[in-house]
């Protein structure tokens with residue numbers, strides 16, 4: 001089976017968050033199922049620069065007023081198609097934001113173009129001699145693909161639309177509609193019209209053959225007004241086509257036994273070796289040496305991720321004898337609150353503002369626990385990395401965090417299945433209580449080591465989830 005996967009980012013070429021990790025890791029996990037994935041991404045400078053050997057395999061004469069080239073390349077096991085259209089993608093900033101942190105004003109056009117190109121590949125008019133059997137799109141940036149397919153020459157080909165984060169919907173004023181090269185009837189409830197605006201994600205959810213999200217719990221939650229963010233009604237009308245498949249991790253990139261980004265490799269039998277990583281971490285974050293657990297946070301610093309709750313418990317962490325290190329960037333006010341905490345508690349709280357992939361590996365390898373107080377979390381990946389690295393996850397009981405961490409309650413401890421701590425309600429008090437519970441467990445080395453070992457043994461690979469995607473794809477093809 002040939003699958004075209006379409007996304008706005010893919011690890012290791014371009015990454016702003018978990019979407020890239022998933023899009024980068026799923027293809028090799030699907031290969032044993034006889035599924036060959038080609039991944040279509042925009043030709044951002046970062047992508048073109050990293051791909052040394054690329055070949056023009058086709059093109060589109062007029063993609064929103066400009067010619068575009070389709071390049072093919074292989075990178076780190078990925079079979080890539082790259083949409084090379086400098087007017088849209090040759091920019092100095094990131095994939096979505098300019099150098100001052102603002103959305104590019106033509107993002108609607110940049111990602112409509114990506115979606116239209118995908119639909120034309122599916123319609124067999126762009127890459128001669130290659131055509132997918134199914135198209136899999138991710139998040140709002142690629143959500144118009146099934147809409148274009150419906151009105152183009154691949155109307156019967158099955159499509160899967162995966163929601164990684166329903167908070168980002170790609171909603172634009174109605175004035176963009178005439179620029180999208182869609183027929184007038186597409187501006188209706190059945191397609192992209194969304195409360196009088198154009199909704200990219202809405203259009204995708206309305207037209208994709210199947211909808212998935214990245215955990216079973218989140219698939220349930222988005223049917224409620226609290227988590228559906230306005231799309232719960234539409235999703236309820238499509239509930240028969242909606243499922244949740246939990247994310248895995250790239251077990252080769254995230255393997256403490258072989259990870260080249262950490263000073264000291266280790267396995268679950270050699271947890272003591274983590275101490276060497278801890279020492280490097282202490283240096284890096286300016287922490288005092290000494291006992292007590294190091295809690296880490298690796299995250300966008302936003303309300304979704306509950307970072308305001310974290311800012312309320314920093315003093316408590318220090319008062320209880322713990323240390324805190326934070327890597328991330330985001331809301332200026334939250335960055336400021338954490339910086340203030342770091343200067344109040346020099347030697348006990350360290351902060352690095354920015355995005356640093358190697359440092360994120362070191363933090364998982366040297367910290368004792370990772371805090372994830374998210375208000376909503378479709379799946380979450382950092383708790384999965386934590387499990388693999390013996391960095392015990394302390395998580396809000398929501399979405400995929402619920403599905404992947406087993407709370408250290410008495411029964412779970414007795415059954416030796418606990419892997420971390422969950423808390424609810426998702427408030428500062430809830431988080432505070434979870435930190436107290438973790439501190440208590442940390443004081444009993446045997447209990448803590450068991451939590452670490454149990455986590456390291458849990459299956460966070462793609463194996464089971466790839467099987468689920470494979471059977472979803474086969475089911476759709478069989479129906480088609």
Ligand SMILES: Nc1ncnc2c1ncn2[C@@H]1O[C@H](COP(=O)(O)OP(=O)(O)O[C@H]2O[C@H](CO)[C@@H](O)[C@H](O)[C@H]2O)[C@@H](O)[C@H]1O
Nearest residue numbers: 017018019164299327328354355356357377378379380381
């Ligand atoms: N400052 C920093 N420096 C280095 N690395 C950093 C970093 N900040 C974050 N990261 C990395 O970025 C990724 C974040 O992934 P998450 O799944 O936690 O959240 P995100 O909200 O981006 O993804 C959305 O999509 C994914 C994928 O489906 C879902 O798991 C998730 O719930 C959903 O919100 C992880 O690999 C993490 O290590």
